[in-house]
Amino acid sequence: MELFYSQDIEGGICRLDKDESGHCVKVLRHRSGDEIAVIDGCGTLYRCRITTDSPKGVEAMVLSAEEGWGSHPYRLHMAVCPTKNNDRYEWFAEKACEIGLDEITPIIGEHSERRVFKTSRLEKILVSAAKQSLKAAVPTVNEPVSVKDFIKDTAQGEALKLIAYCFEEEEAPRRNIKEVMEEWQGSEIIVMIGPEGDFSKAEAELALRSGFIPVHLGASRLRTETAALTAVAAAYFQHM
Amino acid sequence: MELFYSQDIEGGICRLDKDESGHCVKVLRHRSGDEIAVIDGCGTLYRCRITTDSPKGVEAMVLSAEEGWGSHPYRLHMAVCPTKNNDRYEWFAEKACEIGLDEITPIIGEHSERRVFKTSRLEKILVSAAKQSLKAAVPTVNEPVSVKDFIKDTAQGEALKLIAYCFEEEEAPRRNIKEVMEEWQGSEIIVMIGPEGDFSKAEAELALRSGFIPVHLGASRLRTETAALTAVAAAYFQHM
Numbered sequence: 393m394e395l396f397y398s399q400d401i402e403g404g405i406c407r408l409d410k411d412e413s414g415h416c417v418k419v420l421r422h423r424s425g426d427e428i429a430v431i432d433g434c435g436t437l438y439r440c441r442i443t444t445d446s447p448k449g450v451e452a453m454v455l456s457a458e459e460g461w462g463s464h465p466y467r468l469h470m471a472v473c474p475t476k477n478n479d480r481y482e483w484f485a486e487k488a489c490e491i492g493l494d495e496i497t498p499i500i501g502e503h504s505e506r507r508v509f510k511t512s513r514l515e516k517i518l519v520s521a522a523k524q525s526l527k528a529a530v531p532t533v534n535e536p537v538s539v540k541d542f543i544k545d546t547a548q549g550e551a552l553k554l555i556a557y558c559f560e561e562e563e564a565p566r567r568n569i570k571e572v573m574e575e576w577q578g579s580e581i582i583v584m585i586g587p588e589g590d591f592s593k594a595e596a597e598l599a600l601r602s603g604f605i606p607v608h609l610g611a612s613r614l615r616t617e618t619a620a621l622t623a624v625a626a627a628y629f630q631h632m
Numbered sequence: 633m634e635l636f637y638s639q640d641i642e643g644g645i646c647r648l649d650k651d652e653s654g655h656c657v658k659v660l661r662h663r664s665g666d667e668i669a670v671i672d673g674c675g676t677l678y679r680c681r682i683t684t685d686s687p688k689g690v691e692a693m694v695l696s697a698e699e700g701w702g703s704h705p706y707r708l709h710m711a712v713c714p715t716k717n718n719d720r721y722e723w724f725a726e727k728a729c730e731i732g733l734d735e736i737t738p739i740i741g742e743h744s745e746r747r748v749f750k751t752s753r754l755e756k757i758l759v760s761a762a763k764q765s766l767k768a769a770v771p772t773v774n775e776p777v778s779v780k781d782f783i784k785d786t787a788q789g790e791a792l793k794l795i796a797y798c799f800e801e802e803e804a805p806r807r808n809i810k811e812v813m814e815e816w817q818g819s820e821i822i823v824m825i826g827p828e829g830d831f832s833k834a835e836a837e838l839a840l841r842s843g844f845i846p847v848h849l850g851a852s853r854l855r856t857e858t859a860a861l862t863a864v865a866a867a868y869f870q871h872m
Binding site for chain 2: 462464483487490491492524525526527568570610611612613614615618621622625626628629632
């Protein structure tokens with residue numbers, strides 16, 4: 393099933409941007425009268441009929457709309473420190489979107505080697521991943537923030553807040569992420585994953601004071617991006 | 633922790649090959665008398681003291697050996713059809729090794745676009761992944777076989793045998809992989825993951841007749857390599 397993506401759907405008219413229009417008309421050779429399926433990135437799938445088949449700007453008439461198309465029964469926000477190698481982060485984002493993800497925040501920790509992060513590439517990757525995995529919602533990518541600011545920003549709210557680190561805080565032993573998720577009755581989950589150098593003690597302590605539950609991801613020693621995807625899979629299986 | 637890999641450990645003497653020796657002496661500047669940790673790829677970690685610090689061939693005396701170092705409490709054999717893009721398969725293999733995997737068999741299905749597969753690159757990737765994730769066992773990579781031959785080859789044995797495909801066989805509805813694994817009391821698991829074009833009906837029927845249980849991986853539509861890694865995560869969480 394071929395999906396198009398448009399952020400310009402209004403008053404029963406759907407417009408594709410230049411890239412999508414070119415793909416629609418030049419590559420897939422769609423013409424006026426053809427039916428196409430378009431996601432708005434916010435969770436709705438639109439079935440449309442092409443009225444203008446210009447490769448520069450396709451216009452289509454909305455025939456029907458399906459909300460929550462390809463959605464999952466929970467809301468997962470992954471706050472993950474950028475990896476030294478950017479491909480690994482992009483790989484995580486693509487796979488997480490396929491499995492089930494709603495929001496990504498790149499967080500910069502005290503031990504983060506990589507302190508700058510461009511979100512534009514990631515947004516493109518997530519649009520393709522959502523189309524590829526038949527989801528009408530494209531995960532939101534937030535601008536990078538420091539770990540401490542992220543903890544402060546999530547102080548309010550009903551979400552289950554988890555932080556995964558590799559050391560042991562005596563007063564707050566880490567729990568198995570699977571068990572913590574099994575106990576959770578709500579639908580909103582936030583998981584913080586640290587950089588290659590792990591979270592700092594100060595970051596961990598601030599998180600615990602702010603209501604984050606310290607978790608581990610099992611016995612295996614996982615890279616940042618693998619740990620992040622494993623947490624995404626844990627949430628997915630919990631709601632399977 | 634820096635790990636070296638050697639398949640030449642005998643009579644209390646451990647020898648590193650040229651690459652590992654160069655890395656040990658030139659990059660890490662180890663000298664005679666230094667202690668190093670070496671995995672044999674079969675599950676044992678050796679602590680050794682360097683006796684010859686030649687960059688062409690390091691020799692070390694074995695001080696102690698620890699069997700089952702970094703092992704997991706199950707045995708997972710993933711039989712996965714090669715992806716069109718080889719990077720995706722290599723990525724799966726690396727991540728699966730980090731999480732927990734024992735054996736990979738590239739299987740060629742009737743709908744496989746990619747029908748040839750070189751295992752040599754994969755073996756190198758798995759050695760690095762095992763070292764990186766602190767496991768003394770490196771997953772075995774088998775030579776590619778056809779899906780039907782793989783099914784015949786696994787006819788004997790005690791393993792839980794699962795096949796994941798996307799269509800529905802009326803007489804054998806697919807079950808949730810998580811539930812099937814939860815019921816399983818044994819430790820050995822085999823999972824077959826099909827190509828982009830899925831398994832053929834004939835392959836699925838042969839698998840079912842041969843004791844494979846048809847499973848699905850939840851509501852998300854996953855790429856071959858993502859489906860394979862999700863199955864690896866399912867086994868990991870089941871034994872967490």
